Amino acid sequence: MNPIESQQLQVLLEAHGDALYNYARLKTGDATVAADLVQDTFEAAIKGFAKFRGESKGRTWLFSILRNKIMDYYKANYRRQALETELEADLDAYFTVDGGWKSAPLNDVPASSEALLDQPEFLKVLYACLDKLPLLWKSVLESKYLLNKETSLLCQDLQLTQTNYWQINRRAKLAMQQCLQFNWFK
Amino acid sequence: MKIKQIVLAWLMISCRESTRLSEIKLSLGINSWLQFKLSLHQRLCVYCKYYENQSLLIDQALARQDAPVIFKLDDASKEKIKNLLVTKGK
Numbered sequence: 001m002n003p004i005e006s007q008q009l010q011v012l013l014e015a016h017g018d019a020l021y022n023y024a025r026l027k028t029g030d031a032t033v034a035a036d037l038v039q040d041t042f043e044a045a046i047k048g049f050a051k052f053r054g055e056s057k058g059r060t061w062l063f064s065i066l067r068n069k070i071m072d073y074y075k076a077n078y079r080r081q082a083l084e085t086e087l088e089a090d091l092d093a094y095f096t097v098d099g100g101w102k103s104a105p106l107n108d109v110p111a112s113s114e115a116l117l118d119q120p121e122f123l124k125v126l127y128a129c130l131d132k133l134p135l136l137w138k139s140v141l142e143s144k145y146l147l148n149k150e151t152s153l154l155c156q157d158l159q160l161t162q163t164n165y166w167q168i169n170r171r172a173k174l175a176m177q178q179c180l181q182f183n184w185f186k
Numbered sequence: 187m188k189i190k191q192i193v194l195a196w197l198m199i200s201c202r203e204s205t206r207l208s209e210i211k212l213s214l215g216i217n218s219w220l221q222f223k224l225s226l227h228q229r230l231c232v233y234c235k236y237y238e239n240q241s242l243l244i245d246q247a248l249a250r251q252d253a254p255v256i257f258k259l260d261d262a263s264k265e266k267i268k269n270l271l272v273t274k275g276k
Contacts, residue, residue, distance in 0.1 A: 001275055003275045003276070006272060006275020006276075010271050010272075013267055017259045017264055018255050018258045019252070019255060020259075021257060021258065021259035021263075022257045022258070023251065025257040026253060026256070035259065035260070035263040038267065039270070042271065046274050063251055095201060095202040099199075099201055099202035099203060100200060100201050100202075101231075104233060106233055106236040106237060106240060107236060108232075108236045108239055108240075109243050113243050114246070116243065117243075117250060118254060119254075120254045120256045123247065123253055123256065126244070130248075141248060142248060145248050151213060151214060166206060170206060170209055173237075174237075176244055177237065177241070177244070
């Protein structure tokens with residue numbers, strides 16, 4: 001890497017460092033891990049700078065590297081939990097034998113719910129709820145946005161059958177919704 | 187009477203199945219027959235509609251790359267990355 005390329009990356013760091021860190025911090029829930037992932041992102045950017053060549057915006061390019069780093073982090077850490085959480089992923093806690101809700105579980109979201117996505121306080125609560133999930137469940141919810149792949153390929157990446165994928169997806173969503181219900185939509 | 191029961195069983199899905207279809211609908215889309223059965227169920231079961239609404243909101247939040255910046259990279263970490271870039275650029 002030459003000094004000009006190094007300077008270009010420094011400019012990108014100044015411009016997008018906080019946004020990258022914020023994203024990693026929200027996704028991992030850990031300040032140290034997030035800072036490390038941003039550093040890993042720039043290390044990968046140094047190695048891959050020749051490939052970049054300005055074909056996409058610097059911010060887009062760095063985010064695509066970071067998303068892969070976050071997914072790698074998830075995968076490296078959830079394997080230990082995988083079997084246990086798969087077994088826990090059944091939905092019987094929520095549904096009766098004939099498939100009805102066991103109890104009235106949820107309130108509706110407000111009509112202006114999209115405005116919530118711009119509210120830092122709501123996002124803090126949402127990501128705090130996400131952090132409470134087992135890492136495999138979190139990976140299932142996040143993977144489609146981090147990897148931008150079809151479900152069948154995500155299942156391969158996560159080493160899950162499609163049935164388990166959808167079951168964990170729903171189990172994770174229900175846990176998230178109950179957490180949001182308690183902490184926001186009460 | 188029996189025919190009515192058979193038709194109802196054919197049309198109606200459980201809440202458990204409804205949440206499964208909602209997730210597939212939000213991720214991949216579902217065909218119009220399943221969409222019809224899901225909509226019919228959701229007209230009768232408000233909680234399944236709430237489930238889908240909340241699920242969509244969660245998906246939209248997780249999909250956002252440009253979330254409002256809540257956390258900032260601390261100066262020490264930024265400096266560490268800068269030094270790395272300077273070193274590699276020499």
